[in-house]
Amino acid sequence: MRRLRKYKPFVRASAIDMMAYRFNIITWAIVTVFEVACLIFLWLAVYQSSEGGIDSSINGFTYKEMIVYVVLTTIFGFITFNDDTLWFINRDIRQGTIGNFLIKPISYRGKFIASNIGAFLMMSIVFGIPLYAAGLGVLIGIGYLPVASVWDFIAHFALFLVASVLACLLNGVISYIFGILCFYTSAAWGLNALKTTVISFLSGTLLPIAFFPNVFREIVTYMPFAGMSQNPVLILMMKYDYLECCKVILISLAWLVLLELFAKLLFSRAIKVVTVQGG
Amino acid sequence: MIEVQELTKIFRKPVRGKGLIGMIATLFSRKYTEIRAVDGVSFNIPKGEIVGYIGSNGAGKSTTIKMMCGILTPTSGKVLIDGKEPYLKRRIVAKDIGVVFGQKTQLWWDIPLVESFKVLKEVYQVSDSDYEARIKFLSSVLGIDEFMSQPVRTLSLGQRMRADLAASMLHNPKILFLDEPTIGMDVLVKDKIRTAIHALNAKYHTTVVLTTHDMADIENLCSRLIMIEKGKIIYDGPLGDIKRRFGNIKTLTLTIPPNIDPNEVEPFSDDIIMSVDEDKVILGFDADKVNLEHVVQYAFSKYHAIDMKIADISIEDVVKKILSQQEEEHAKAKKI
Numbered sequence: 001m002r003r004l005r006k007y008k009p010f011v012r013a014s015a016i017d018m019m020a021y022r023f024n025i026i027t028w029a030i031v032t033v034f035e036v037a038c039l040i041f042l043w044l045a046v047y048q049s050s051e052g053g054i055d056s057s058i059n060g061f062t063y064k065e066m067i068v069y070v071v072l073t074t075i076f077g078f079i080t081f082n083d084d085t086l087w088f089i090n091r092d093i094r095q096g097t098i099g100n101f102l103i104k105p106i107s108y109r110g111k112f113i114a115s116n117i118g119a120f121l122m123m124s125i126v127f128g129i130p131l132y133a134a135g136l137g138v139l140i141g142i143g144y145l146p147v148a149s150v151w152d153f154i155a156h157f158a159l160f161l162v163a164s165v166l167a168c169l170l171n172g173v174i175s176y177i178f179g180i181l182c183f184y185t186s187a188a189w190g191l192n193a194l195k196t197t198v199i200s201f202l203s204g205t206l207l208p209i210a211f212f213p214n215v216f217r218e219i220v221t222y223m224p225f226a227g228m229s230q231n232p233v234l235i236l237m238m239k240y241d242y243l244e245c246c247k248v249i250l251i252s253l254a255w256l257v258l259l260e261l262f263a264k265l266l267f268s269r270a271i272k273v274v275t276v277q278g279g
Numbered sequence: 280m281i282e283v284q285e286l287t288k289i290f291r292k293p294v295r296g297k298g299l300i301g302m303i304a305t306l307f308s309r310k311y312t313e314i315r316a317v318d319g320v321s322f323n324i325p326k327g328e329i330v331g332y333i334g335s336n337g338a339g340k341s342t343t344i345k346m347m348c349g350i351l352t353p354t355s356g357k358v359l360i361d362g363k364e365p366y367l368k369r370r371i372v373a374k375d376i377g378v379v380f381g382q383k384t385q386l387w388w389d390i391p392l393v394e395s396f397k398v399l400k401e402v403y404q405v406s407d408s409d410y411e412a413r414i415k416f417l418s419s420v421l422g423i424d425e426f427m428s429q430p431v432r433t434l435s436l437g438q439r440m441r442a443d444l445a446a447s448m449l450h451n452p453k454i455l456f457l458d459e460p461t462i463g464m465d466v467l468v469k470d471k472i473r474t475a476i477h478a479l480n481a482k483y484h485t486t487v488v489l490t491t492h493d494m495a496d497i498e499n500l501c502s503r504l505i506m507i508e509k510g511k512i513i514y515d516g517p518l519g520d521i522k523r524r525f526g527n528i529k530t531l532t533l534t535i536p537p538n539i540d541p542n543e544v545e546p547f548s549d550d551i552i553m554s555v556d557e558d559k560v561i562l563g564f565d566a567d568k569v570n571l572e573h574v575v576q577y578a579f580s581k582y583h584a585i586d587m588k589i590a591d592i593s594i595e596d597v598v599k600k601i602l603s604q605q606e607e608e609h610a611k612a613k614k615i
Contacts, residue, residue: 009398013387099350100385104402105373271366272352 006106007114014118018082019126029127032074039070059210064144065237072233073205075135079128080168080228082119085112086195089179090188098274109176109263116172120165145237156238159245163232166252170228173259174199180263183270204230224259227252280486281324281347281454285356287510288317288342316342318510319356326453327484329476331501331518333491335595339510340490344456347488348378360454374403377447377485381459384443386431392442393427396449403450410449416482417445420475437468444472448479455479457489461496473499494591506598513601525592525600527566532559533578534586544581547574560584 018025047054047063054063061069092098101108139145147153178195182188200206202225209220209230220226231248234240240248291311317339324330334340345351347358349365349372357364365372378385386395400410418424421441426434434442440460447455457476461469473496479485491497497504497518504521506514514521535541541553541560551574552563560582564574571589578584 006402006404009401013398096383099345099380100383102350102369103348103373103376103378103385105370106402107370274351 007110010111010114011118011121014115015122018119018122022126025127029078032078036070036074040067043067043070059208061208061210065239068139068145068237069208069233071135071139072236073229075128075131076164076167076229076233077205079123079131080120080164081171081199082123083112083116083172083175085116085172085175086179086182086188086192088112088115089176090182093182093274094186102271102274109260109267112172112176113169116168120168147238152238155242156235156245159242159249160232160236163227163235163245163249163252166249166256167228167232169256170224170252170259171199173256173263174224177259177263177266180266180270183273199225199228202226203228204233222251224252224255227255280326280361281488282359283320283322283343283347283356284359286317286320286343286346286353286358287315287355288339288346288351289354290314290316315510317346317353317507320507320510320512321356322505322512322515324486324488326486327480328503329480329487329489329501331491331497331504332488332507333497333504333594334507335598338507338598340507341458343507344378344458344488344490348376348456349373374450375453376456377450377452377454378456379440379443379447379458379460381440381457381462384431384439386439386442386446388432389430391428391430392423392434395431395442396446399446399449405450409451413449413451414445417448420478421445422471437464437471440464440468440472441475444475448483448485451483452485454486454488457487459490459492461491461493469493469496476500492594494594494597506601508598508602513598513605521597524604525597528592528596529564529566529571530590530592531562531564531574531578532588532590533562533582533584534558535560535582535584539583541582547577 043063043066044054047056047058047066050056050058056062058066089098092101098108101111136145140147175195178191181191185191202209202220202223204226209217209226212220227248231240231252235245235248291313294310294312320339320343332340332343342351346353347360347365349369352366358366360372361375363372365376386392387398396414399405405413418427421444423438423441423445426438426442431439431442444457444460455476460476461472464472476487476489477500480487487500489496489500501518504514504516504518505512535558537558541555546553547562548569550564550569554561554563562574562578575587578587
């Protein structure tokens with residue numbers, strides 16, 4: 001525990017940073033509201049034009065469930081995916097500030113994990129609590145998200161929190177891996193675009209993985225991305241029973257360990273090619 | 280304490296073609312040029328010594344320092360800090376070293392200095408009592424308490440340097456690497472920094488390795504010099520030896536009126552070497568052999584100097600002299 005204490009300042013610093021950008025966050029939130037509205041109308045059109053009409057179920061999702069999915073995925077992404085790991089690594093390499101970390105008795109990876117946790121905590125407390133409360137309140141209130149038993153809901157919510165933390169850490173390590181590639185190329189912008197696209201497509205943020213074609217769907221289900229957006233949201237929607245919840249959480253956990261090991265290996269190789277500017 | 284064995288660092292730089300076509304060509308084939316920034320350097324530094332690591336720009340000083348503190352990995356050879364290689368055991372060695380790069384700060388730009396110190400206190404796990412005691416000592420030698428609560432970006436260069444030096448000493452490292460700690464400072468700040476380095480060395484027996492371009496830094500601080508040029512060590516020994524070899528060489532630069540032809544002025548003696556650079560006359564002499572007062576009088580009476588400047592020999596001059604001496608020795612050795 002004592003060894004972890006030295007990362008505390010980085011948790012605090014990124015939490016404070018997050019609040020420094022609150023204006024950006026609010027502007028972004030307004031844009032997001034419009035996006036959600038568009039998606040709702042889009043799905044409305046899809047369901048209305050399907051054979052069974054608005055009450056039909058497409059790939060296991062009814063219209064109501066799809067709306068709940070869209071709203072919760074948006075809130076989830078807003079709270080969970082806000083890390084600048086890739087940009088920070090890129091800047092550290094270009095400006096040579098990476099040296100400042102290499103001469104300190106802390107792990108470079110550890111510093112980013114601490115930052116991810118700090119940002120996540122701050123976002124969860126400041127925006128997460130009101131947004132989830134309002135979102136869930138409305139969705140349950142209008143009957144789009146039926147709650148049969150309160151205890152069942154609370155248990156799923158607890159599992160959802162676990163899955164959220166894992167999603168945040170998975171997102172962090174994937175960003176970090178893409179960031180390390182900046183050691184070899186200066187195409188940070190392209191790397192970031194690639195990362196964002198891959199994550200939003202394969203995590204089910206754009207549309208649920210159930211909509212993908214057969215074999216592809218099976219593969220994507222067992223990839224780390226599913227645990228980064230779709231699975232936590234489906235846990236919260238109580239679409240998974242407890243066994244399935246545990247299964248997807250364990251898959252995420254296994255991927256997290258695997259990716260962290262891979263990141264460690266990648267970093268130890270990349271660090272050998274560091275050339276600090278102005279040597 | 281510090282052992283450096285056959286240390287070599289080769290940088291590979293891609294050769295880029297000229298113009299647009301050349302740029303496209305480099306997309307498909309990459310040629311590299313190799314630059315030997317550090318080339319087979321070896322030395323040992325015992326505990327408590329203050330060593331000046333000097334050389335001209337691009338000689339390989341900073342690259343060596345960066346390998347010694349674990350930022351860069353050597354191409355071959357090794358560095359041992361207390362028996363451990365810093366680039367392999369980064370986090371363990373980091374506790375024993377403090378580093379200051381004169382060109383870059385390690386402090387957090389936007390937060391008050393004292394907050395930066397508190398972050399470092401946690402990062403290095405310094406106990407409360409040690410922290411208090413060290414801050415007290417560092418404030419007294421560096422005078423940092425007057426700007427403790429200011430954000431780092433509002434500090435002047437001299438203040439920031441003192442703050443950086445204090446930051447690097449908070450965890451009481453066994454070794455302090457200072458890369459050009461007095462660059463861009465005025466005389467008063469330079470003096471304060473030198474006094475502080477002495478005080479730290481005396482109180483904690485900190486081993487100090489410093490690179491500098493300022494001859495005065497070396498005279499004030501270092502007992503030993505390691506000189507590097509083009510990645511190779513050209514001198515390693517006590518400061519006194521260098522002085523004995525080159526004497527206490529000073530240059531006197533005179534601005535003379537246009538009506539005086541410097542080549543017609545009668546020479547002072549063989550001990551003074553005169554050279555002309557446009558309207559300037561440069562007199563080089565050994566201040567231990569020739570009386571400075573006599574030279575100045577001579578300059579005014581014979582040259583009618585309008586303005587004058589006295590300077591110590593620069594590091595570049597010393598390097599040049601050592602190199603030319605070595606070449607002479609080589610030439611002699613070949614003849615025999």
